[in-house]
Amino acid sequence: MHVYSLDFKNFRRLKDVRIDLSNDLTLFVGANNSGKTSATHALDLFLSGSKDKFTVHDFSASCWGDFEKYPAEIAGDTKIEFPSISLDVWISVDADNLYRVVELLPSAAWEGSLVGLRIEFGAKDAAQTLANFRAKAAIAAKFTKTKEEDGQDYRPWPRNMRDYLSREMKNEYGLRYFILDEAQLKTDGTSETVTLKEIIGDTERSGHTIINSLIKVDFLSAQRHLSDGNAQARTEDLSKRLSRFYTRNQKQREEDHSALRALALSEEELTKHFADVFSDTFKSLRKLGYPGLANPALEIRAALNLGRLMGDQQAKVHYLLEEATAEVEALALPDSYNGLGFKNLIYMGVELLDLHSAWSTTEEGEEDKRQPIHLVFIEEPEAHMHAQLQQAFVRKLTDLISPTGDDGFTTQFVISTHSPHILYERGFQPIRYFRRSPESGSKQSSAVFNLSIFYDNNEPDRDFLQRYMKLTHCDLFFADAAILVEGNVERLLLPLMIARGSKRLSSSYLSILEVGGAFAFRFRKLIEFLGLPTLIVTDLDSVYPALPKKDNTDTAEDSATVEATEVSDYEDDQSEDEDEDEDEDNGGQDSDGVKKPKPRSKCPASTPGAISANQTLCQWLPGKSLVEELLAASTEEKLQQPTDDGGAHVMVTYQCPINATWGTETLELKSRTLEEAFAYENLAWCQKKDNRDVGLRWSKSSTMSLEILASKIHKRVKGESFKKTNFALGLLASSDTNWLVPTYILEGLNWLATHVTVGDTEPVDAMPEHSPDAALTAVEEKND
Structure with a gap:
């Protein structure tokens, strides 16, 4: 039940x-102000039966x-x-x-x-x-x-x-x-x-009597006071007055060993009493499994003080660092000498055991008054606890208190959390995702999604997604929007590009997930289920197509000729460029001795007949494989709108043709990766000697034509010796900030900003016009 x-x-x-x-443990997750606390507060209001609240x-x-x-x-x-x-x-x-x-x-x-x-x-x-x-x-x-x-x-x-x-x-x-x-x-x-x-x-x-005879609800608030005492108390009663009197006069009796002996004996007996009372509780608390080599046990020690004997007598928690023997007293430290994380863990353990005991213990003859269901809400247990401790708590919670008891009695836990580490332990099934959803005008509401439904209906991808969460401590469920990026370079640089190109997004909670072009489409069903606005920043990844059939030899020969010409242009006699690899795209020679490309090897985006190796572009948005078609895709083809049945606002953005200028030359260039796109839109910046760390500089670039410089950039970026992480770190370390955010990334960020709710304002559905010149102008204004 x-x-x-x-x-x-x-x-x-x-x-x-x-x-x-769930019949054991449920997790409430979602962005701030998405309704998690409202759900627990509503239950408290209704079950309390007080309309005045x-x-x-x-x-x-x-x-x-x-x-x-x-x-x-x-x-x-x-x-x-x-x-x-x-x-x-x-x-x-x-x-x-x-x-x-x-x-x-x-x-x-x-x-x-x-x-x-x-x-x-x-x-x-x-x-x-x-x-x-x-x-x-x-x-x-x-x-x-x-x-x-x-x-x-x-x-x-x-x-x-x-x-x-x-x-x-x-x-x-x-x-x-x-x-x-x-x-x-x-x-x-x-x-x-x-x-x-x-x-x-x-x-x-x-009705109030009936529902409260069935369900007992308890709340463990996030506001847990972990310090000792209450310094703000100002209660004036007879005991405190007598205590002050005793304190003023006890100094005259410091050598009164009869009084000291009585206190010592009382402390010893009280400590034994506490040990007996708390024995079962401390044994249960050990199930929490606090990680570490030296797991301290707990002991309650009486601490009677002559100066406070008439006032608030105290019993203090001590942490035993070693076991006591017949000859040696156990080494122990007071509670205040331990960290807030462990103190919070013990506090919650004791509180939960106390709540469970109050529910399960009944007076003789009142067994029928015990509610069969105990519903316990725990708010943000991660407070003060590091990742491993959070995982230990949620992992051991159902060991501490079993969800199912005898005779149909059940304990159900509901944890409201912002911790991806807690999700790490439990997976999709217990998650209830709260998502803010705007209504008409400025009215706001939330929707709640049951991730166990997603788990049951998406068997092919669920295991991959859960493993990914465990590897990355995914914060997707707490974000205002998600950005799926191609690789480590985009993950490192995107926060900087957001700060430079989209100020509004800087105030949003974005989950930036590195998923690669080959796996981003596997997140599709999860994103659509959650309804989370998502931007996919990926690469065009142009490659040579498979070899054509014999009756299409003319086309194959044309493609091979183009590639052979490009290979010859890649020759470089500068010592600074000796790290470039041999052309990896050569797949052999035809009957005329002309080099022909290896199918599905990297090629410039301008190569006729090139296709994309990016599965996200082929299988999701815009659902095309020919590079020529991808470059010509309209804005609408790169977008996915939610339907009446659900879904999410999704946009994919990848490299687009741009007009690059080098000296007096201007050409339309097409790039296949972020590094190429950045170099083409920041040619002058990349060729500065001070910016050599990004790895895109040639010592005699000033003597090169724009076409030759672009071909060299393509060959270097696709080469095995080019370290993409060094490119990202070099850009992060550069003190020269006069570079432009690539147009395709800026376009995507502008779109995402229209679909992110900031400060509970209504998102704008307008899509900025795809205009590289306008985007570059915006970035230039930002840089100025």
Whole structure:
């Protein structure tokens, strides 16, 4: 028996959200302000049964207009409906536990495994609420002043219905409870179209009593006070007054060994008592498996002080560094001498054991009052803990407290976290991903996605993606948007290019994942499932096509001739360029002795008939393999839009033709990699002697034509001796910042900036026009 799901309506960002819970451990993940805390707070509000804790601000922003559409004067036949907030709790129950939920069975003929209860916070009497508002508004109107008539604007409370409810919510709204019928909901679609059976509050057991007899909810907040004592306490009572008196006079009795002996004996006996009481707890805490060679055990030692004997007597935690023997007392340090991480781990362990004990322990004769389900919410357990300790906690949590107990009793844990290290331990199945999703206007809401559904439906790619997460501690689930990059060079340089080319993205939380052109398309289904705006920055990766059939020999000969000409142009007699490799593309010779390229070997992007070796471009966007077609692809062909069924905004960007200038020459150049694109758009910068560390300089480049210089850049970049990481590090280390972000990258960043929600603002759907000149102008202005 366990909580199967929670359905929220109109609560803050949770406009219409269903959250499925695992029967042992569920992870709430998502970007900041995506609704994770709202879900736990809503459950606390509804199960506490106190309507006075709700405020008008707990209603989703989209509901505010529904409050304000009722003016002070309306037609008599207008139907009055005010928004309500509701929580549907669905409980999975087996045959052995049906007796526990008999009051929630919708009918005697009920068959199924789920029972449900709706808790609704709504207007007690909508018509009376409106009448009360109109009465107050009429009084307020007498004191209203306008700037035109009175020289100032003044509108006293209540200015509108929402303003009225900000003060009168507790009087106008109340909680109601309804029984849900799973079969009826499946038949009729949604509960909005069916009549629900209400549990009347004056019956033998109210709805609040029923739900609280089934579920015990506890919360372990992220705000854990780990320091000793409470320095702010100012309680003045008799004990403290006597304590100050005793302190002032005890100095006169420092040699009173009778008193000291009594304290020593008391400390010894109290320490033994604490050891007995906490024995089982400390044994359980060892299951947390704190990593390290010297794992300290715990001991509670009494610490009685003459000066505080009449006040707040204390018992302090000590950490044993070695075991005690008959001859030697154990070496121990006070709690304050240990780090916050370990202290936090022990604190949470003790707190969880205490909460579990309070739920599982019942007084004699009150066994029937124990709730069968214990739901424990743990907020951000990663506070103060390093990666290995976070993993140890989530790995050992279910060892510390078993989710399933005897006689149908169940403990379910829900962890709200921002830690990719915790995801590392648990994989996809327990993840519930909260994603911010903008509505019309400035209204905001969130959607929640069950990653176990993705796991079950994507068997080919799920194992690869989970292994990738374990290798990289993937932070995809906490980002505002994702950028998939080709390799290590892009991963190193992209943050710098973002800072230079797209200031708005600098304030967003971006997940930059190095996935390569051959594997980016394997992230497609996950990105579409999450609905995460994603930019793919990849390379054109032009290569020679496979050898044509015999009846197409003319084309093959033409391609071979072009390549042979380029190879001859690559000859270089400069000592600075001796590190260049032999042309790796030569696949042999034809009958005329002309060199012919090896199929699928690297070639310039301008090579006729070239194809792309990049599987993302071939299998995803824009879904083409011929380089000529890729270079001619329109902006729309590089974009993927979400559909009514889901999906995500996705754009792929790769090298595009640019007009390069060298001296008095200007040519249209086509590049196949980031390094080439950077060099062509920053020719003068790369040829400066001070920038030789990027590896794209020739000592006599000033004597070369633009065509020859471009061919040399292509050959060097594709050569085995070119160190791409050195290129990236050289650019990062350069003090000369007058370089331009490659056009294709800048175009992609501009697009992504229109789809990233910054500060809860509405994203813009406009796509910047593909204009290299405009993009270069923008970068130049930025550099200036």
